[in-house]
Amino acid sequence: MKITKIDLHIIEMKLKTPFVTSLGKVTNRRGIIVEIHDETRATGLGEAVAFSTPWYTEETVETCFHIIKDVLAPLVLNRSFEHPEELFDRMKTVRKNPMAKASIDMAVWDLYAKLLGQPLHKLIGGTRENVLAGVVIGAHSIREMLQQIERARQDGYNRVKIKIGPGKDEKWIRVIQESYPDMDILADANSSYTQNEELLLKLDDLGLQMIEQPLSQDDLVDHAALQKKMKTPICLDESITSLHAAKSAILLNSCKMINIKIGRVGGLTEAIRIHNLCQEHGIQVWCGGMLEFGVSRAHNVALATLPGFSIPGDISSSSRYWEEDITSTDIIVKDGTIFPFKGVGIGVELNRERLKQVRIHHEIIYK
Numbered sequence: 359m360k361i362t363k364i365d366l367h368i369i370e371m372k373l374k375t376p377f378v379t380s381l382g383k384v385t386n387r388r389g390i391i392v393e394i395h396d397e398t399r400a401t402g403l404g405e406a407v408a409f410s411t412p413w414y415t416e417e418t419v420e421t422c423f424h425i426i427k428d429v430l431a432p433l434v435l436n437r438s439f440e441h442p443e444e445l446f447d448r449m450k451t452v453r454k455n456p457m458a459k460a461s462i463d464m465a466v467w468d469l470y471a472k473l474l475g476q477p478l479h480k481l482i483g484g485t486r487e488n489v490l491a492g493v494v495i496g497a498h499s500i501r502e503m504l505q506q507i508e509r510a511r512q513d514g515y516n517r518v519k520i521k522i523g524p525g526k527d528e529k530w531i532r533v534i535q536e537s538y539p540d541m542d543i544l545a546d547a548n549s550s551y552t553q554n555e556e557l558l559l560k561l562d563d564l565g566l567q568m569i570e571q572p573l574s575q576d577d578l579v580d581h582a583a584l585q586k587k588m589k590t591p592i593c594l595d596e597s598i599t600s601l602h603a604a605k606s607a608i609l610l611n612s613c614k615m616i617n618i619k620i621g622r623v624g625g626l627t628e629a630i631r632i633h634n635l636c637q638e639h640g641i642q643v644w645c646g647g648m649l650e651f652g653v654s655r656a657h658n659v660a661l662a663t664l665p666g667f668s669i670p671g672d673i674s675s676s677s678r679y680w681e682e683d684i685t686s687t688d689i690i691v692k693d694g695t696i697f698p699f700k701g702v703g704i705g706v707e708l709n710r711e712r713l714k715q716v717r718i719h720h721e722i723i724y725k
């Protein structure tokens with residue numbers, strides 16, 4: 359593969375329902391679709407999943423755009439690759455910026471699979487016939503949350519992850535459990551309990567499937583101390599930024615589960631390595647979501663076909679978030695599962711008409 363050209367499309371779409379977390383509210387979602395071309399005019403698609411502001415991790419849409427265009431593109435343009443894994447080492451000279459790197463990595467994996475004429479999920483060793491779907495709900499009030507859960511139930515989801523924080527936790531969870539006694543509930547704290555550990559311990563008897571990222575991103579040691587005190591499994595999200603971070607978390611017993619996000623760990627190559635490490639150590643994994651568009655969603659479905667993804671992830675249907683996505687084929691959830699696409703690569707193409715409608719900036723990069 360020789361990369362000859364990169365198209366960067368910055369797009370913006372309004373979410374059907376605003377998404378509320380302990381750290382902020384997302385109403386309009388911006389993102390970058392990365393389209394990589396090779397010398398045979400084959401293309402691969404990736405997506406930079408950073409948000410517009412740095413509430414989740416340090417990266418933003420603007421920092422990703424700068425890093426992809428000015429730093430990473432010169433490292434990959436007019437260079438040849440035998441395998442997408444080589445890209446990971448090539449980009450190692452750039453510190454951090456995992457979401458920017460992941461967007462290129464995803465596009466090269468898609469291109470590589472297309473050139474081999476294979477679906478990406480088969481190429482990476484996926485074994486699951488269908489992927490377990492789930493939905494994430496963040497709301498301002500318990501009433502709003504119950505309405506959204508009801509909608510998710512009617513759409514066939516059997517598992518919901520709710521966004522919690524101090525004051526929006528024990529009472530909310532009890533009300534949901536009374537209304538839906540047979541539903542699996544997971545709670546995501548997005549680091550909001552850093553100074554409030556005693557509040558977390560109160561949630562330990564509620565039978566939650568897991569509590570995600572209760573403490574800060576860099577608190578692997580504090581998470582280990584907390585996991586010792588709690589029977590509810592702790593799942594780490596923001597803390598797991600690389601294979602190295604996953605190794606440290608496992609060594610310290612900081613968690614019993616890891617939420618793998620391709621963007622947060624710097625690409626599919628690293629995501630697969632983290633999956634394999636977790637399998638060796640009996641750590642459960644599932645695939646997290648970033649309120650992303652159809653390109654990243656299709657990559658998530660491919661990743662989640664790997665054997666270790668035994669818990670429903672944050673992968674839901676396109677129609678849950680968007681009136682119309684930018685990809686040619688929608689992801690559809692049926693009875694709580696998603697069937698991987700049969701086509702080559704990630705199995706979806708861009709819907710050019712829709713892309714034009716929602717695109718706010720387009721740049722083509724040559725060397």
Ligand SMILES: [Mg+2]
Nearest residue numbers: 546570571595
């Ligand atoms: Mg999370």
